[in-house]
Every structure is written in C-alpha cells, then in structure tokens.
Amino acid sequence: MVTSEILISGIVGGVLTGGLYGLLAISFILIYKSSGVLNFAQGEMAMVGAYIIFFTLAQLHVPVVLGLVLGIVLAGLFGWVLHETALRPLIGQPVFSMMMITVAFSLFFRGITPVIWGTAILPAPELVPLTTLSIGTVRFSLVGLVSFGCACLAATGFTIFFKFTRRGLLMRTVCEDHQLAEATGISVRRILDQVWILSAIVAMVGGVLVSQTTGVGDTAANLALKALPVALLVGLESIPGALLGGVIIGVSEILASLYLDAFTCGGMMETFPYIVMLLVLIIRPYGLFGLKRIERV
Template sequence: MDIVGLLITGIIVGTIYGLIAMGFSLVYKASGVFNMAQGEIVLISAFVLWTTLTTLHLPAIVAAILTIVAVSIFGIVVERTMIRPLIGQDHMASVMMTLSLVLIIKGAVAGIWATERVGFPEIFPKAAVKVSTLSFSQSMLWSFVIAMLILLGFTVFFNRTKAGLEMRAVAMSHAMALSLGIDVKRLMTLAWVFGAGLGAVGGILLASIVGVSMGIADMGLKALSVVLLAGMQSLQGCIVAGMIVGLGEILAVRYLDPYTGGGMGDLFPFVLMLALLLMRPYGLFGEKIIDRV
C-alpha cells in the first residue's frame, strides 16, 4: 500500500480510537472519574457481539444493537454499584475501583470465552471499495462513516437538547449545576451509559477490522493517549486526536518496525502521550485552567 493508502487507513482507524476516547471523556466530564476500564469495555463488547453472531445466529444489526444496549446497561450497573458509593471520596479511590474493574472484566472474558484470537463473521459487505489504485474494505469505510455520524449526533445533543446542556453545566461545575436544580446523579448515570455505549461501538468496529482477541483491550486503551492528546474536556478534539494517533501508529509500523523488530505502532501513542504531558498537559484542544487563591 502506498503512502496515500497508509494515511487513509491511519485516519480511519484513528476515528475509532477517537470514538472510544469520546466515551472516556464523557465519563470524566460528568463524574470526574478517570475510567481505566474503557479498554476492557471495548474487549467485552467485541466478545458479546461475537457470541450473539456465532451462537445465537442473530442478524448483524440486531446483534450490534443488543450488544450496545447490554454494555450500556453494564455501564449503569458499574456507576450505581462501584462509582456512586465513592462520591465525596478522594479521586484515587475511583481510579483504583476502575482498575479493579479491569481485572474483573479480563477474568470474566478469560473464563467465559477462549483467550486466543477467534474468527469474526462479516458484518459489513465483503466487496472492497476501490478508489483509483487504492482498495479498502467496507468495514473500514463504514467505521469512518459511523464515527462521523456519532460525532455529529453528540454535537447536536450537547448544543440543542436540555439533557445535553445540563451535562455541559455539570462538566463545568457540580456545585453550579446543583444550585441550578440539575439532577447531577442522573446525568452521571447518563454519562456512564454513553461512555459504555461508545466503548461498545468502538469494540464492534475494531472487531470487524482486526478480529476478536484479548489484545483488543490494548487497542481500546489507546483511547487514553487520545483523550490526553485532545484534552480531557474536548469531545470534538477526540476525533482529531484519534486521527493523529492512528496516522502516527500506522506510519510507525510501516517505517520504524523494519528497523526495530516490531512493536513501534503500539508504543507510539504512549510516547506521544508522555511528550504531550510534558509540553502541553491540558491537551491540544483543552484550556489551561488557572486556580486563583
């Protein structure tokens, strides 16, 4: 594949990373929780979808909807049972709770499903799309379209709906939102629903491209580097940052792996994250916050 094909592939994969990062950012904006288990939500979503397709033999669209709904409900359960009881506690308590969720999900997946890579049924048309000399699978192109539509949907939601405007108020200040009569706890639950749902969509799209394995959680974890690159409060920035990470990752695989023995694609997002934290800790699209005392 020539350089143009590599760039397009990187952008498409990056939009999926950005989608997962949006879920991460939503949870942080509404609840202040740094959800370390977002990658594992991606993981369990991929395996749940695989089960509904191969065991229940459901149509792809029905299986995808059921997976998203099931994982979103799981997000509610996590928020109600693991996160809400920690309100008022130190932020590190919620971080440690999500780290425990990482172990719980990985253990459950390993116990219920095989941990090796499994074949994934086609959920998009098989015919490749050709543009000039380039050829792309429909799973990649549909992934890009779906990510853009979801971004558009959330942009409208946060700017045109009452719940969206209330969530923006909660993101700015819980105290201010409470003073305005906003039900902060309800919106925290909604944020976890959205966060888990976006993780589910990301898991479905990644599985359609790379298959299903335990390693898909590591791909989901790259959302951490994306959200820090974008800025913790920037939803639209997540997609752009995802594209940057996707481009850097695929170029590192192509041009650095031959000289290093491999692994540079997986390393790149986190090297970029560390570099950015040193130079611009509030992200490319975030705002510098100054506390006056």
C-alpha cells in the same frame, strides 16, 4: 525505501484506524468530562460489548437487527451497573481510589471473559462484509470505512447533542460543577447514569467494529489503551477534537513505523502513541483543545 504508493495507502489506513481511536477516545471523554473519572476500564467495556454482540448473534441466534438492539440495551445496562455499583459509592474518595476501582474492573473483565467464553479468539458475527475497496492504487477495507463513518457520526451527533438539546445542556452543567448543578435542581446522579450508559454504548460500537477484523478477544481492550494518548492529546474535553486527535495518532504511528522502524528493529507502531502522550504531558498537559485549568501542581 518508502514509495509514494505505500505512503499514501499507509496514510489512508492510518486515517481509518484513527477514526476507531477517535470513537474510543469519545467514550473516554464523555465520562471524564462529566464525572472527572478517567475510566481505565473503557477498553474492557468495548471488549465486553463485542462479547455481548457475539452472545446475542452467534449464541442466541436472534435476527441481526434485534440482536443489535438487544446488544445496545445490554451494553447500556452494563454501563449503568458499573456506575451505580462502583463509581457512585466512591464519590469524595481520593483519585487513587477512583483510578484503582476502574483498574480493578479492567482486571476483572479481562479475567472473567476467558472463563466464560474460553481463551481462544472467537470469530465475530459478520456485520460488515470483509471486502477491500480500492480507489486507483490505494486499497482500504470496508470495515475501516464504516468505523470511520461511525466515528464521524458520533462526533457530529454528540456535538449537536451537547450544543442544541436540553439534555445536552444539563450534561454540560453537570460537567461544570456537580454541587452547582445539584443546587439548580438537576439530579446529578441521573445525568451521570445517562452519561455512563451513552459511553458504554459508544465503547461497544468501537469494540464491535474492532472485532470485525480481529475476532472477538482482548484486542479491543488493547486498542483502547492506545485511545488514551488520543484522548490526552485533545485534552480530555473536546468531542470533535477527539476525531482529529485519533486521525493524528493513527497517521503518525503509521508514519513512525514506515520511517523509524528501520532504526529500531520494528515496534514503533505500538510505542509511538505513548511517546506522543509523554511529550503532550510534559509540554502541554491540557492538550490541544482542553481548557487550561489554573491550579497549583
């Protein structure tokens, strides 16, 4: 029987995990919105980000602040290289090629990281202390709170950035139509480069936060596969919506595992987001906040 205490702490945990999903979903949405590419390697970008931080802090032994700055620079460089070498040459190719190249990159990064750093899960350099806080009877981890804070920060930050800054306006123009943007004198290539850099950095932050609790390994990549349903639920368009979607998925998977696991012998936590995803695709493919595109299917 599910008591109210278990229920409340489950919901709080779900909200906090949902923040993490939201953060990863934002990094999906940034790229999809501007370039029309659904990047299946986003989770691997998060994973590589966690490895980069591990590399700078635990292997190079640089001070924490310098290590983080270096990590952000490397992650940005990583996003830029990915866009320039792989996605840019494929412009004008069918969706299948675009999808396969991101899938191929996810295969490659999942394959190459164990070759470089070994197959074992590495202990993450501690950035956030692993303490548990409690309000009344509800207990939650500090890492969860910090990641939820990061997600809120990213959501509000990007919303303000897209609404009120010149660069944000340029990016929104590029989202609208590449050729029109090019015709008004915007360098689409440079804007897309910047979007990929931003997205890689957001993914890295997500990956590092995941690695705080689970260690540096492929868990971040697997978690990002669960951020796909989140991105789809909000329609691959809206950035503040991504946070809400993350919370919805985070809470609903906890509820599903609390109430439905008894009937299915467990495993509902992993599968429920995909059930939601399939339902969204069948009932409302443009998601909760997405633009309804008028097109023939």
